[in-house]
Every structure is written in C-alpha cells, then in structure tokens.
Amino acid sequence: MAKTSSPAGAADRHDILILGGGLVGASLAIALGQAGLRVALIDRDTPADQVQDRFDGRGSAVSLASKRVLVGLGVWDAIAEKGPILDIRVSDGPSRLHLHYDHRTVGDEPMGWIIENRFLRRALHKIVAQTPNVDWLAPARSTGFERGPGWVGLTLEDGRSLRAPLLVGAEGRSSPTRDWAGISVRRVEYHQTGIVCAVEHEKPHQGIAHERFLPIGPLALLPLEHPNRSSVVWTEDPAKVPGFLALSDEDFAYEIERRFGPWLGKMRMVGPRWNYPLTALMANRFYGDRIVLAGDSAHGVHPIAGQGVNLGWRDVAALAELLVEAARTGTDLGSPALLARYEAWRKPDCVGMLIATDGLNRLFATDFPPVRLARDVGLAVVNRIEPLKRVLIRQAMGVLGNQPKLVRGERV
Numbered sequence: 001m002a003k004t005s006s007p008a009g010a011a012d013r014h015d016i017l018i019l020g021g022g023l024v025g026a027s028l029a030i031a032l033g034q035a036g037l038r039v040a041l042i043d044r045d046t047p048a049d050q051v052q053d054r055f056d057g058r059g060s061a062v063s064l065a066s067k068r069v070l071v072g073l074g075v076w077d078a079i080a081e082k083g084p085i086l087d088i089r090v091s092d093g094p095s096r097l098h099l100h101y102d103h104r105t106v107g108d109e110p111m112g113w114i115i116e117n118r119f120l121r122r123a124l125h126k127i128v129a130q131t132p133n134v135d136w137l138a139p140a141r142s143t144g145f146e147r148g149p150g151w152v153g154l155t156l157e158d159g160r161s162l163r164a165p166l167l168v169g170a171e172g173r174s175s176p177t178r179d180w181a182g183i184s185v186r187r188v189e190y191h192q193t194g195i196v197c198a199v200e201h202e203k204p205h206q207g208i209a210h211e212r213f214l215p216i217g218p219l220a221l222l223p224l225e226h227p228n229r230s231s232v233v234w235t236e237d238p239a240k241v242p243g244f245l246a247l248s249d250e251d252f253a254y255e256i257e258r259r260f261g262p263w264l265g266k267m268r269m270v271g272p273r274w275n276y277p278l279t280a281l282m283a284n285r286f287y288g289d290r291i292v293l294a295g296d297s298a299h300g301v302h303p304i305a306g307q308g309v310n311l312g313w314r315d316v317a318a319l320a321e322l323l324v325e326a327a328r329t330g331t332d333l334g335s336p337a338l339l340a341r342y343e344a345w346r347k348p349d350c351v352g353m354l355i356a357t358d359g360l361n362r363l364f365a366t367d368f369p370p371v372r373l374a375r376d377v378g379l380a381v382v383n384r385i386e387p388l389k390r391v392l393i394r395q396a397m398g399v400l401g402n403q404p405k406l407v408r409g410e411r412v
C-alpha cells in the first residue's frame with residue numbers, strides 16, 4: 001500500500017524528489033530514506049498492479065555488486081526466489097567451440113543470481129513501505145515541472161505541489177524529467193525484439209546460464225531457483241514475433257527447444273510470454289539544473305549481457321553516497337559540482353557497457369563465414385586463458401574499478 005503525503009495546499013518540502021519508482025527509483029528512495037533524507041517517491045502506476053505476475057515477465061541477472069547493494073538496503077532477504085548462476089556457457093550457433101565460465105575461477109560465491117522482476121518489485125515495495133522519511137506517492141501523475149531559487153518542483157494531477165533542492169529522473173527510457181531538462185539522447189535501434197518467458201525443462205539446469213548466439217541475436221536460458229526452470233530471453237526478428245506469439249504453448253516451447261539444442265531436454269511453458277523492442281540509449285549528460293538522471297533514463301543497454309539494472313543499481317550506490325555525504329556536511333543537494341561528480345563517476349562505466357554490449361550483438365549477428373570462424377576461434381582462445389576469464393567474470397560481477405560504499409558492502 002502506497003503511503004500518502006500531506007493534503008493539498010502549500011508545497012510539500014522534501015530533500016529529494018524521485019520521479020519513477022521502478023527497480024532503480026525505489027532502491028534510491030530506500031537508500032536515502034534510511035540515511036535520514038526526506039524523500040518523495042512518485043510513480044504513475046499502482047503498486048499492487050506492478051507486482052502482479054502478468055506485469056513484467058523479465059528475470060534479471062543480478063550481479064554480485066548489485067546483491068551487495070540490495071543487502072545493504074535490507075532488500076535481499078525479502079526477495080522470495082533467487083537462482084544462483086554457478087557457470088556460464090557461451091556458444092555460437094552449431095559450432096562446437098564455446099566459452100565456459102566457472103564461478104570457482106574467482107571464488108566460492110555465485111557469479112550472480114537470476115531473479116524474476118516481480119519478486120524484486122515485491123521486495124522493494126515491502127522495504128519502501130517500511131522506510132521512514134519516504135512519502136510514496138503512487139499512483140500519481142505529475143502534470144508539470146517548475147523551478148525557483150534553490151528548488152525544483154513537481155505538480156501532481158490532484159493539485160499537490162512538491163518541492164526539493166533536487167529532482168531525480170528515474171522514469172526509465174522515456175523520461176519526462178530528461179526532456180524537461182533539455183538533455184538529448186543518442187539511440188540505437190537494434191531491429192530485434194526480446195521475447196521473454198519461463199520454461200520448465202526435463203533435465204536440471206545445475207545453475208548454468210546459457211547464452212547461445214544465433215544469426216538474429218542471442219537466445220539466453222537463465223537458471224531460476226527451481227532446478228528445472230529457466231527464464232528465457234529469445235531475440236527475434238520483429239516481423240516474425242506476432243507469428244511466434246500466436247503459437248500454442250506446446251509449439252512455442254518446441255521452437256525454443258529447437259533453437260536451444262538438447263542440453264536441458266524437453267521443455268514446456270510456465271506462464272505467459274512478453275515481448276520488448278530492443279534499443280539502447282545514452283543521455284548526453286546525466287544532470288541538469290537541479291535534476292539528475294539514474295537508471296534507464298540515463299542509459300539503456302542491449303540485454304545481451306544482462307547488465308541494464310545492474311548499472312542502475314551502481315548509479316543508486318554512487319548517487320546515494322554523494323547525496324548523504326552532502327547532507328551531512330550541509331552542502332546544497334542540487335549543487336552542480338556535486339552532480340558533476342556523480343556523472344564523472346558513473347558515465348564511463350555506462351558508456352563502456354553500452355559499447356561492449358553493442359559490439360557483442362553486432363559481432364554475433366553476422367553470418368559471414370570468416371567472421372564466424374574468427375569469433376569461434378576467439379571464444380576457444382578466451383576459454384583457455386584463465387587470467388583473462390577471471391577479469392571478464394569480475395567485470396560482469398560489477399566488482400572492478402572505483403566502487404561506491406554500498407557495492408563494497410559498507411553503509412552510506
């Protein structure tokens with residue numbers, strides 16, 4: 001149940017306004033609220049709808065760095081189901097050359113966890129509702145932005161007006177905050193659709209995440225907590241998607257099985273199917289005059305490596321650390337110098353991930369024989385170089401580079 005703010009009338013004053021209460025916005029509200037900042041978290045959707053099984057079929061690959069953030073916020077233990085990723089197997093169509101990552105290469109912990117977004121949202125909503133200092137306004141629509149000396153404001157459809165020194169845009173890829181601030185974005189259209197569903201398979205997945213590259217794009221089978229269930233991301237040509245979505249459950253499961261190969265045996269569908277057009281975007285700036293962007297409103301990457309929300313949680317960790325430090329020292333929370341530090345901290349990681357995922361998608365999308373041969377040899381070579389594999393695994397776990405406190409397992 002969403003909490004409500006004070007009645008209509010004079011502007012409600014907060015330390016931070018967050019527009020968009022998705023995986024990123026809700027996490028940021030918890031981090032700031034727990035540190036004593038007064039936060040308004042505004043989402044256009046009804047919380048009860050967002051946690052329905054039919055709302056979002058995606059499972060997210062949650063890295064070790066993101067786990068640490070969620071543990072730090074007290075969210076991790078509230079997540080009902082999490083499937084550990086013990087190994088990753090990357091293969092290229094019918095080629096027998098492949099790349100195998102084993103979690104024991106870097107330690108005892110899993111390389112990540114596959115968690116269905118509905119379970120992530122339920123846990124986040126539970127903790128938001130328990131966090132002091134957070135006014136959770138949902139469903140609520142903002143009808144306009146305003147700015148005055150030392151403050152930025154939002155008006156809501158019900159006439160309420162909210163003000164704070166800083167507004168965080170966390171509304172995902174279509175961000176009214178970003179548009180209002182006049183921040184432009186660069187977009188990449190992949191002309192691919194991600195079909196998402198869950199399947200039950202005859203043989204146990206043994207914690208192995210499979211990424212199988214096919215000419216149209218990758219097919220991923222990601223291990224859920226149930227030993228015989230996986231979350232599927234099937235990349236397809238958009239023109240063919242309506243035909244596949246219209247198939248019976250049996251025929252649809254057969255299409256996945258046919259593309260995937262024999263490793264997990266016979267498959268059957270569990271629950272419905274969803275589809276998402278695949279695009280990438282990068283905001284030219286991550287901040288403007290008393291506004292800052294976090295999560296997909298700042299950067300969206302191809303899901304080929306399952307890194308989108310992991311980048312968003314690293315934004316949360318960095319932004320929360322800078323804002324809490326500023327609040328403790330009495331610094332203006334909307335100061336350009338502070339927001340520039342956030343951008344300098346986060347943008348290189350996000351741009352690097354966009355380039356890497358974009359390059360991977362393009363490299364594996366070509367069927368030109370010399371390129372195929374080179375990339376298959378490349379997979380086999382990387383497979384034999386243990387130090388390189390260790391670096392790549394740590395990169396995917398999000399634990400390389402200058403990490404914020406929450407990612408290091410410390411409190412902000």
Ligand SMILES: Cc1cc2nc3c(=O)[nH]c(=O)nc-3n(C[C@H](O)[C@H](O)[C@H](O)COP(=O)(O)OP(=O)(O)OC[C@H]3O[C@@H](n4cnc5c(N)ncnc54)[C@H](O)[C@@H]3O)c2cc1C
Pocket residue numbers: 019020021022023024025042043044045058059060061062140141142170171172173174176194196233276294295296297303305306307308309310311312
């Ligand atoms: C097929 C697919 C598979 C993926 N798999 C993975 C994966 O395995 N691992 C991974 O890390 N990432 C993955 N991603 C990416 C991940 O889903 C996104 O990065 C993540 O959802 C971004 O979270 P967010 O909170 O920034 O934005 P969103 O999830 O888009 O949330 C935005 C929130 O803002 C609200 N909102 C929107 N507009 C307004 C408004 N005007 N006013 C108020 N509220 C508003 C919405 O209701 C929503 O609650 C995948 C993406 C796709 C498409």
